[in-house]
Amino acid sequence: MSTETAAPPASAAKATVQDAVRENLREYGLVIALIAIMVFFWYMTNGVLFYPVNLTNVVLQNSYIIVMALGMLLVIVAGHIDLSVGAVAGFIGAVAAILMVDYGMNPLLAGLLCIAFGAVIGGIQGYFIAYMKIPSFIVTLAGMLVFKGLLLNVLSGRSVGPFPPLFQLLSAGFIPDVIGPFTLVAPTLNASGAPMPGTGIVLHSTTLVIGVLIVLAMLYLAVQSRRSRESHGYEAEPFVFFVIKNLVISAIILFLMYKFASFRGLPNVLVVMGVLIALFVFITKRMTFGRRIYAIGGNLKAAALSGINTERLTFHIFAIMGMLAALAGLIYSARLNMATPKAGAGLELDVIAAVFVGGASALGGVGQVTGAVIGAFIMGVMNNGMGIMGINIDWQQVIKGLVLLGAVAFDLYNKKKG
Amino acid sequence: MTDTILEMRGITKTFPGVKALENVNLKVRRGDIHAICGENGAGKSTLMKVLSGVYPFGSYDGDVRYEGNECRFHGIHDSEKVGIVIIHQELALVPMLSIAENMFLGNEQASAGVIDWNRTKRRASELLRKVGLREDPDTLITNIGTGKQQLVEIAKALAKDVKLLILDEPTASLSEKDSQALLDLLLEFKTQGLTSIMISHKLNEIKRIADRITVIRDGQSIETMDKADITEDRIVTSMVGRTLENRYPSRTPKIGETIFEVKNWSVYHPQHPERQVIKGINLHVKKGEVVGIAGLMGAGRTEFAMSVFGRSYGINVTGEVFLHGKPADTSTVHRAVASGLAYATEDRKVYGLNLIDHIKHNVTIANLPGVSKSGVIDDMDELKVANEYRRKTNIRSSSVYQITGNLSGGNQQKVVLSKWLFANPDVLILDEPTRGIDVGAKYEIYTIINRLAGEGKGILVISSEMPELLGICDRIYVLNEGRIVGELAGHEASQEKIMRAIVRGEEKAAS
Numbered sequence A: 001m002s003t004e005t006a007a008p009p010a011s012a013a014k015a016t017v018q019d020a021v022r023e024n025l026r027e028y029g030l031v032i033a034l035i036a037i038m039v040f041f042w043y044m045t046n047g048v049l050f051y052p053v054n055l056t057n058v059v060l061q062n063s064y065i066i067v068m069a070l071g072m073l074l075v076i077v078a079g080h081i082d083l084s085v086g087a088v089a090g091f092i093g094a095v096a097a098i099l100m101v102d103y104g105m106n107p108l109l110a111g112l113l114c115i116a117f118g119a120v121i122g123g124i125q126g127y128f129i130a131y132m133k134i135p136s137f138i139v140t141l142a143g144m145l146v147f148k149g150l151l152l153n154v155l156s157g158r159s160v161g162p163f164p165p166l167f168q169l170l171s172a173g174f175i176p177d178v179i180g181p182f183t184l185v186a187p188t189l190n191a192s193g194a195p196m197p198g199t200g201i202v203l204h205s206t207t208l209v210i211g212v213l214i215v216l217a218m219l220y221l222a223v224q225s226r227r228s229r230e231s232h233g234y235e236a237e238p239f240v241f242f243v244i245k246n247l248v249i250s251a252i253i254l255f256l257m258y259k260f261a262s263f264r265g266l267p268n269v270l271v272v273m274g275v276l277i278a279l280f281v282f283i284t285k286r287m288t289f290g291r292r293i294y295a296i297g298g299n300l301k302a303a304a305l306s307g308i309n310t311e312r313l314t315f316h317i318f319a320i321m322g323m324l325a326a327l328a329g330l331i332y333s334a335r336l337n338m339a340t341p342k343a344g345a346g347l348e349l350d351v352i353a354a355v356f357v358g359g360a361s362a363l364g365g366v367g368q369v370t371g372a373v374i375g376a377f378i379m380g381v382m383n384n385g386m387g388i389m390g391i392n393i394d395w396q397q398v399i400k401g402l403v404l405l406g407a408v409a410f411d412l413y414n415k416k417k418g
Numbered sequence B: 001m002t003d004t005i006l007e008m009r010g011i012t013k014t015f016p017g018v019k020a021l022e023n024v025n026l027k028v029r030r031g032d033i034h035a036i037c038g039e040n041g042a043g044k045s046t047l048m049k050v051l052s053g054v055y056p057f058g059s060y061d062g063d064v065r066y067e068g069n070e071c072r073f074h075g076i077h078d079s080e081k082v083g084i085v086i087i088h089q090e091l092a093l094v095p096m097l098s099i100a101e102n103m104f105l106g107n108e109q110a111s112a113g114v115i116d117w118n119r120t121k122r123r124a125s126e127l128l129r130k131v132g133l134r135e136d137p138d139t140l141i142t143n144i145g146t147g148k149q150q151l152v153e154i155a156k157a158l159a160k161d162v163k164l165l166i167l168d169e170p171t172a173s174l175s176e177k178d179s180q181a182l183l184d185l186l187l188e189f190k191t192q193g194l195t196s197i198m199i200s201h202k203l204n205e206i207k208r209i210a211d212r213i214t215v216i217r218d219g220q221s222i223e224t225m226d227k228a229d230i231t232e233d234r235i236v237t238s239m240v241g242r243t244l245e246n247r248y249p250s251r252t253p254k255i256g257e258t259i260f261e262v263k264n265w266s267v268y269h270p271q272h273p274e275r276q277v278i279k280g281i282n283l284h285v286k287k288g289e290v291v292g293i294a295g296l297m298g299a300g301r302t303e304f305a306m307s308v309f310g311r312s313y314g315i316n317v318t319g320e321v322f323l324h325g326k327p328a329d330t331s332t333v334h335r336a337v338a339s340g341l342a343y344a345t346e347d348r349k350v351y352g353l354n355l356i357d358h359i360k361h362n363v364t365i366a367n368l369p370g371v372s373k374s375g376v377i378d379d380m381d382e383l384k385v386a387n388e389y390r391r392k393t394n395i396r397s398s399s400v401y402q403i404t405g406n407l408s409g410g411n412q413q414k415v416v417l418s419k420w421l422f423a424n425p426d427v428l429i430l431d432e433p434t435r436g437i438d439v440g441a442k443y444e445i446y447t448i449i450n451r452l453a454g455e456g457k458g459i460l461v462i463s464s465e466m467p468e469l470l471g472i473c474d475r476i477y478v479l480n481e482g483r484i485v486g487e488l489a490g491h492e493a494s495q496e497k498i499m500r501a502i503v504r505g506e507e508k509a510a511s
Helices: A002-044 A052-077 A085-102 A107-130 A136-155 A165-172 A205-231 A239-261 A268-286 A288-298 A300-305 A310-336 A347-357 A369-389 A393-417 B044-052 B076-081 B099-103 B117-130 B146-159 B176-191 B203-209 B232-240 B301-308 B333-338 B348-352 B359-371 B379-392 B409-422 B439-454 B466-472 B495-510
Strands: A182-185 A201-203 B004-015 B018-029 B033-037 B061-066 B084-087 B164-168 B195-199 B212-217 B220-226 B258-268 B276-286 B290-294 B315-323 B341-344 B427-431 B458-462 B475-480 B483-489
Touching: A002 A369, A052 A085, A052 A239, A052 A268, A052 A288, A052 A310, A052 A347, A052 A369, A085 A107, A085 A136, A085 A310, A085 A347, A107 A136, A107 A165, A107 A310, A165 A268, A165 A310, A201 A205, A205 A239, A205 B379, A268 A288, A268 A310, A268 A369, A288 A300, A288 A310, A288 B359, A300 A310, A300 B348, A347 A369, A347 A393, A369 A393, B004 B044, B018 B033, B018 B044, B018 B195, B018 B212, B033 B044, B033 B176, B033 B203, B044 B076, B044 B084, B044 B164, B044 B195, B076 B084, B084 B146, B099 B117, B099 B146, B117 B146, B146 B176, B176 B195, B176 B203, B203 B232, B212 B232, B220 B232, B232 B439, B258 B301, B258 B458, B276 B301, B276 B458, B276 B483, B290 B439, B290 B466, B301 B341, B301 B427, B301 B458, B333 B341, B341 B409, B348 B409, B359 B379, B359 B409, B379 B409, B409 B439, B439 B458, B439 B466, B458 B466, B466 B495, B475 B495, B483 B495
Parallel strands: B018 B220, B033 B195, B033 B212, B084 B164, B164 B195, B290 B458, B290 B475, B341 B427, B427 B458
Antiparallel strands: A182 A201, B004 B018, B004 B061, B212 B220, B258 B276, B258 B315, B475 B483
């Protein structure tokens, strides 16, 4: 009798651990895939991948992809696609160059103007999609052709650069070390008493402090949210699971921050990216605006009959996408330090691939911001790693294509099984 | 002595975490019409999927014997080869292909991959004649009504040399007249020796045509009755496992002043602008009143409701809407909801739910401001609301995090209702609120309707089932061809009076 009554709670507790794992499998599956890929390339490149300078490089190389992937996630979740983002990014980069280099406009003002311009471009495409009901594939395909052409037109074949130093900081700058460097291991001095390059570890302490603050804030929020769930009597994930999950995430953040600190600190663009990622996670998870995007992607007709202004929502989504494409164009051109007629070509495909690798559904209604970001990093680390290994660009393309196909196939297989 | 054409023994089918079928037995005699009934989610459709090979051999336990041989189907193809054809509840026709093309889809009249169009059309015409459908085989599916589409499905089954025809709720979306025609057709096929299995909720239909009935409840076969023993009471008792005294909960109406009024409402067809679908309708609903709209398929009931609700249907909409005696702007869904109107759709899968999302998100989507502050959703608040409505409307699910696409029809309907209850409207239009729902769940829906009326809301119910309207309404409007042709007080209404009003309306329209 007593064994009978004791049995159910034990099995129930066990089931919840399994449930929690299963529920989060997709997201953690992606993180695990990213870690596995990083470890693989760390091994294949004899550790070069994790050199602080290279990690910084991976971030810089992928920053504009990730910025656009945030908007593309909204677009794809809403059941649409945007093929024009690469061309828009290239075009806006050229506009920025002309404003700053040819007309000597203040970089800050020019940057803001460009982002506003991007919003207008996205808005116009969004108008045709939302109100004229023309499929987004067609509207943005047209947009791609138009802005590729306009890019060539405004540059008339030349490359415009270099940018003013202030603007270059967007992609080439690092946050200032307001606290001052911290010497962990003193560098070896040479005969004349000067430090030898490549020896010793001097840390960018501001970056470290920021890293610790981020981890503390994250842990605080996680504990708060768990407490709130518990106090309302709703099932929270098992405690062990909760602790392990947060420890692993904290460890990864601190590790990366340490790597950045031992180079030149946090790149400016990473700060911009971090803020945007946090903002978009918040929008999709917590705001009515985000919830409605999932609703129209899941069932457009039902959403409309629930009182959602589906046209205006779609219009806004494309305006946001245009804004992010413009920002990406600024980052891209600041990184190259010039605007070229070929800028942005084909970027849209990398962006779309990142979102799909990150678990979004081509049918709409499904997808996470974190997934898209991790998807972008998976593709980015593979690019970087294969580059260091000296694999030719032709095979890089083949491998990336297969990874995209494999990731989506794996996802569908998982869903069918579950 | 009739022999057995099909025997399913000890069928058990489990999905992760759920036992959908447990030791189900079914024996079908040759030449019979065998009805299978049970509540939604009882496992009827699952059983038929086992039979037709949708769930392949090996994914279930037990054995299936057809014509005395053990069956090991690995897909629909295998079962169709031996003459078992299933017609699903949701018709599987391609709208932009013709009747003939649809009939021979996957079974093309072709030699070496080249389609013989003459033979296709000749055979199609033959089969259409058999099912009593007078349509050109070249007509596109999208241009014929649901009733005719159902007949095309049956003709398509005949084209496959069907010996055992399975129909999953064949009359669920048909009008009374089309349903009768379909049932007659099944009886006629029976005289030609065809065996049919019919899944249905409609007890009067079952009583009319079935030779035997097997009742399934909670994934188990409860009993099989012969024609002589069939009574509605016995079926209901067996289906719900208890006796259901009254199919409609009682209520003492407390009717107040007029809360909702529509004047001179006219609507034109969106694709054929010259066709007037709604012709100057006037109606009103009072506080605490349940008002029905009766009428045949195509009378314009849904079109009326959707055009009032944010102009969701039709063009050139004219007329006035009053809520609480004041003119109300219902020109967009958003404004209609804001003025206190709600419309729960007849087609919950297409217009009602986000099927890939869970209950919680579906319940709050029409009233997100109710769980958020300046655009930010309060998670805990939302969870509380979802749980509250799950309890109030008695949604059977593991939690509010269950995906709505996996719920049974009755529970899906309760989610749709919860969504609109949370939006807290003053007037609720319910379009076929109990379509495709089992007896027990229907009772629960009626109880919810009564509670809302008791709270002083105005309820407008559109239904094709006349007994339902008679059972729950205080007043009934009869709609025909876009016009109101009758208004009956609930206590004096009867099926006969409603039908008479429709016929009179038709005569008037003809003259």
